[in-house]
Amino acid sequence: MALAILLFLILRFVMPDLVFAYSEQKHIAHLQGIYIEQRSFSLFFAMITLAIQSFFLAEGKSWVVLVTSVLTASSNALLAYLLIFGEWGLPELGIRGAALASTMADGIGMLSMLGFLWFSKERKKYQLLSYFKPHLGSLKELLKVGSPLLLQGFSALATWTLFFTWLEQKGTFDLTVSQNIRSIYFLAFVPIWGFAGTTKTYISQYLGAKKFEQIPIIQRRIQFLTLCFMALTFHGAVFYPEAMIRMVNPAEIYVDKSADILRLIAVSILVFGFISVYFQTIHGSGNTLHSMLIEFFTVGVYAIFCYLFIKVWNLDIFWIWTVEYIYFGLLGLISILYLKNVSWQNKTV
Numbered sequence: 001m002a003l004a005i006l007l008f009l010i011l012r013f014v015m016p017d018l019v020f021a022y023s024e025q026k027h028i029a030h031l032q033g034i035y036i037e038q039r040s041f042s043l044f045f046a047m048i049t050l051a052i053q054s055f056f057l058a059e060g061k062s063w064v065v066l067v068t069s070v071l072t073a074s075s076n077a078l079l080a081y082l083l084i085f086g087e088w089g090l091p092e093l094g095i096r097g098a099a100l101a102s103t104m105a106d107g108i109g110m111l112s113m114l115g116f117l118w119f120s121k122e123r124k125k126y127q128l129l130s131y132f133k134p135h136l137g138s139l140k141e142l143l144k145v146g147s148p149l150l151l152q153g154f155s156a157l158a159t160w161t162l163f164f165t166w167l168e169q170k171g172t173f174d175l176t177v178s179q180n181i182r183s184i185y186f187l188a189f190v191p192i193w194g195f196a197g198t199t200k201t202y203i204s205q206y207l208g209a210k211k212f213e214q215i216p217i218i219q220r221r222i223q224f225l226t227l228c229f230m231a232l233t234f235h236g237a238v239f240y241p242e243a244m245i246r247m248v249n250p251a252e253i254y255v256d257k258s259a260d261i262l263r264l265i266a267v268s269i270l271v272f273g274f275i276s277v278y279f280q281t282i283h284g285s286g287n288t289l290h291s292m293l294i295e296f297f298t299v300g301v302y303a304i305f306c307y308l309f310i311k312v313w314n315l316d317i318f319w320i321w322t323v324e325y326i327y328f329g330l331l332g333l334i335s336i337l338y339l340k341n342v343s344w345q346n347k348t349v
């Protein structure tokens with residue numbers, strides 16, 4: 001709650017002006033500011049949703065997360081259509097309507113998560129929601145494990161934001177092409193993020209049960225499933241990228257370049273799907289400080305090459321996107337070296 005309040009104040013009152021100040025395209029920056037202002041309220045829904053979601057994943061009840069995600073996504077799509085275009089007698093709000101739709105969908109997702117938790121047998125088993133009493137020792141331990149994850153996530157998102165900021169300053173064409181790629185990216189990240197949660201759940205359970213010899217087997221099975229589902233959701237990036245790009249942006253001026261880049265980076269996404277299991281193993285073992293340091297080093301190198309490619313060498317947008325190979329490759333290499341050379345199984349949480 002403390003973090004949600006702090007981030008809300010930053011997003012609501014600081015970020016819109018900051019985005020407008022550093023952006024070259026002032027019209028786009030103004031629209032981004034409107035969107036950020038409205039979306040800032042979602043933080044209060046997320047602080048509840050993410051905690052309950054993590055609990056159900058740890059319990060192995062991933063179906064709850066699936067149902068809630070489908071409900072959130074479907075309500076988001078419906079509300080976005082109604083509020084952006086002003087259907088069913090509702091006002092036509094444009095970009096503000098898109099932000100409101102996503103925020104309201106997050107609220108619906110939170111309520112569904114609370115409903116699942118309230119009627120679950122785990123609520124009675126663990127006496128959840130029955131009392132709340134601050135405990136400094138417990139808070140200290142939670143911060144010890146959680147703060148590296150917070151900083152790690154912030155560094156990754158900050159670097160991603162920096163990448164698109166530099167592209168925006170380079171020109172509207174490069175920014176639009178990159179936004180097309182970003183939209184298609186998430187088709188690949190659906191199975192990657194899904195099996196990332198699976199990896200952390202199984203690794204933590206097997207470590208707790210001292211079944212160390214089973215962990216490599218679990219890793220290989222999750223890698224196989226991740227690649228299979230990525231082939232299902234992301235194969236279009238190789239075989240028909242033009243059609244995928246037209247789904248998110250039908251303007252022909254951007255299609256060819258976006259499709260070329262999508263083919264270029266398709267293999268890097270497959271690499272990430274494979275190596276992410278090793279990185280999530282470090283998470284699942286509770287070595288969050290070490291995973292944070294790995295992330296910091298990787299995004300640092302990534303940011304340096306982004307700066308060189310965009311600001312110094314002024315490369316074509318096609319070659320700029322090769323930085324994905326640098327990031328994913330380095331993350332995988334360091335994660336594998338860590339698991340082979342560090343006694344990560346002995347971590348106690």
